[in-house]
Amino acid sequence: MSGLKKVCQSVVNMKNFDISCLSIKSLTITILIVIGFFSVVVSFFSGDYFLKAAQEAQLSALKRVIKVATRDIMQDLRDQTYDVATTLSINGSIPEEFTKAQKSKNNELLITALDDPFITGFVGVYNVELVKIRAYDIKLQFIAESNKGSMNLPKQIPEILYQKAYNRQGASRSQAAFGLWQYVDKSYYSVLMPIGGIFVSGYLEIVVNPINNLSKLSEKMDSPISIRSGIDSKKIYYMPQKSVDALLPIEYTLKTDLGKSAYILTNYEDIAQLSKGIKQTVFTTISTLIVLTLMMLFIAIWLFQLFLFKPLHMMLNQINSITDGNIDHDLKIKGLNEITVLSEEFNKMTKEIRSRERALKHLSIMDGLTQIPNRRKFDEDLKSQYANACRKQQSLSVLMIDIDHFKRFNDTYGHLEGDDCIKKVATAIQNSVYRPTDLVARYGGEEFAVILPDTSVNGAQVVATKIMKEINQLKIPHSDSTVNDHVTISIGGYSAIPCIQEESTSIVSEADKSLYEAKEAGRNQFIIRCQFPPEKTTNMNNNL
Amino acid sequence: MKIIYYSLLIIFAELFLTHTVWAEKPFAPKTLPGTIQVNAEETVELIMNMPNLLVIDTRKETEYTKGHIQGSISLSDTEMTLEKLSQYAPNKSQAILFYCNGERCLRSSNAAKKALKWDYKLIYWFRTGWNEWVKKGMPISR
Structure with missing residues (x-):
């Protein structure tokens, strides 16, 4: 695995290939298409291979068929020759003349008897081509042969028959012997049959030419054949009509009993006819395979689309939407x-x-000490309330509150007491405001601010009065104050209907001015001014 | 229920009958006490060395005509009576050889049994018969 990883890394590094540009969908579909392509290619190659293998198997089968057919023909030849030999050797003129010739040593009548089967057309009865009929004595020495038939055969028993029949004793001497043998450039088939049957007095050899019988191989194989001599390869029999290129030759060598090549039999099969069936099978198999492969691929892609690509795509879209702000x-x-x-x-x-x-x-909008909104929240809120009031043309009031002589309070009671004082004052102010839209915030060290939307100067006065009252009720001791013996506050307020030309901070600075005036006027009082003339100023001290 | 019962009965009956019909032809007994069993070679030796031997072809006459062992007479087992046999073998000590087509032919064994019953003393039985004779290329007489 690490090897594969390294290879991948090297490929990626060498080409500066950014893998993230590939989607799972395109990668999967590419892989599936490549697999499909290779399956199709492999199918074609396997089809070719299958065709060759099938042809080889067919060739091998045909070789066996020609072998079996040839053996069948030779067996038929054996049976017919044996039949001829049986007929001639036990009954009829040959055994009689043979016995006479043995006694008189005169072979003339025997030769006439041996010629008789050729003359009487005996051959026509059987499907064998007689070549010669010869007689031997009990010791297999040549006595006589027919004048008819081939004249070229040697006057002695063929070697194979001699080997088979020589030195036989008892009952086995009565058995027939068979053999395929050669002389000069031709091959012959012989049956050696005892004359006189069980009471053997000599032997009769029936020599036949197997060519006519072998030529029937064509009928058995249902295709043209050629026969060549196994000795000198000369063509003895040739049938093919078509060009040899269009035919597939299948050879079988028929051997003599001594193991020499007697005939080379060639069967010519029509290649087009042979491969027609196979090609059809291969075509059907390959087409089915390819169709099935493609179907599987489409199903795979469809399933991937349904269960992977589509949900992933939806997920990515939703994630994009969420990360974009939702x-x-x-x-x-x-x-x-x-x-x-x-x-x-x-x-x-x-x-x-x-x-x-x-x-x-x-955390960002709350003040840590007093747990009321801080300056940031105040600024944000003021901006939005200012805009809101501007749009609706409603009154907006802002109160700025400052603890009187707070520095002295810190100096006298310490910062911890100072913090405690600020907390109590903040809570008191918070408690004085009822409406949820109203906002109390810590503006600075000992300064607080209140935003009162949709509140006119009269409303602001009510709130300011309430705050003053709450603070006074706290009675937080302040010995160093010049105003009172407990903590007091000054409130500066400003009430206006905002207009779009002015900044929201203008209302704060106006309220600040009011606070300054309240402080100048002796502290522990509120001054709330109004925007519209005649400018109405309300001054109220803690005695009110 | 009756239909099923009869169907089963017919099927079983058919199986049994089919078995009977298709049963292979039985083999001749392996041995036949009281007879001397011989093969093709021994038959030839017997014919050559025992001139008095009576060789009986127990097959059908048509088969005999097509080819038979040299010197044999045709007498099928069913036609063989004591009277007929006595014509060829008046003496009970006459050596007789029976043969038919082969191992699956019961004619020669049946004939040999009959001859035994009629007190013939020297009976040869060529059990493998004509099949072995032809297979071994022994001379055929017509």
């Missing part, structure tokens, strides 16, 4: 196990992100 959405993908798990895990992650985001947002 963090509040969840993935809604159901599919195979891995896809469902991936989807669920992704949803867990987005849930965690949402929770952390909420926590961060809370």
Whole structure:
């Protein structure tokens, strides 16, 4: 595996190939198409191989067929020659003349008797071509032969028959002997039959020419044949009509009993006819195989599309949408196990992100000490409320609150007491505001700010009065204050109907001005000014 | 139920009958007590050395006509009576050889049994018969 990984890395590095540009879908489909292509190519090659193998098998089968057919013909020849020999050797003139000739030593009548089968047309009865009929004595010495038939045969028993019949004793002398043998350039088939049957007095040899019988091989094989001599390869019999190129020659060598080549038999099969059936089979097999392979590929691609590519594509789209800002959405993908798990895990992650985001947002807008909104929240809120009021042309009031002589309070009671004081004041202010749209924020060290949307100067006065009252009720001791013996606050407010030309901060600076005025006027009081003339200013001290 | 019963009965009957019909032809007994069993070579030796031997071809006459052992007479087992046999072998000590087509032919064994019953003393039985004779290329007489 590490080897494969290295190879992949080297390929990727060498070509600067970015693997991420490949999608699972295109990679899978490419792999499947490559597999399909190779399957088709392999199918074609295997078809060719199958064709060759089938032809070889057919050739081998045909070789066996020609062998069996030839043996069949030779067996038939043997039976017929044996029949002829049986007829001639026990009854009729030959045994009689043979006995007489043995006694008188005169062979003339015997020769006439031996010629008789040739003259009487005896040959026609059997499908054998008689070549010679010869007589031997009990010791297999030549006595006489027919004048008819071939004149060229030697006047002695063929070697194979001599080997088979010589030195036989008792009952075996009565048995016939058979043999295929050669003389000069021709081959002959002989049967040696005892004359007189069981009471052997000599032997009769029937010599036949097997060519006529062998030529019937063509009928048996249902195709043209040629016969060549096994001795000098001369053509003895030739049948093919067609060009030899279009024929497939199948050879079989018929051997003599002594193992020499007697005849070379060649059977010519029509190649086109032979391969027609095979080609049809190969074509059907290969076509079926290819169709099945392609079907499997399409099914595989369809299944991949259904269970992998489509859910992955949907998941990617939804993830894109979520990462583009819709963090509040969840993935809604159901599919195979891995896809469902991936989807669920992704949803867990987005849930965690949402929770952390909420926590961060809370931290960013809340003041750590007082647990009320901070300056940032105030600025954001002011901006949106200002715009809102501007659009609706409603009054917007802002109150700026400052703890009187807070520096002295810190110096007198320490910073811890100072922090505690700020907390209490913040809580008191928070408690004085009822509406959910109202916002109390810590503006600076000991400064607080209140946004009162849709509130006129009168409303702002009510709120300011309430705040003043709450603070006074706290009675936080402040010995170093010039205003009172407990902590007091000054409030500066400004109420206006905002217009689009001005910044939202203008209302804060106006409120700041009011606060400054309140402080100048002796602290522990609120001054809320109004935008519209006649500018109405309300001054209220803690005695009110 | 009856239909099933009869169907089964017919099937079994058919199986049994088929078996009977298709049964192979039985073999001749391996041995026949009281006779001397010989093969083709021994038959030839007997014919050559025992001039008095009576060779009986127990096959059908048509088969005999096509070819037979030299010197044999045709007398099938069914036609063989004591009277007929006595014509050829008046003496009970006459040596007789029976043959038919081969191992699956029961004619020669049946004839030999008959001859034994009629007290013939010297009976040769060529059990493998004509098949072995032809197979070994022994002379055929017509």
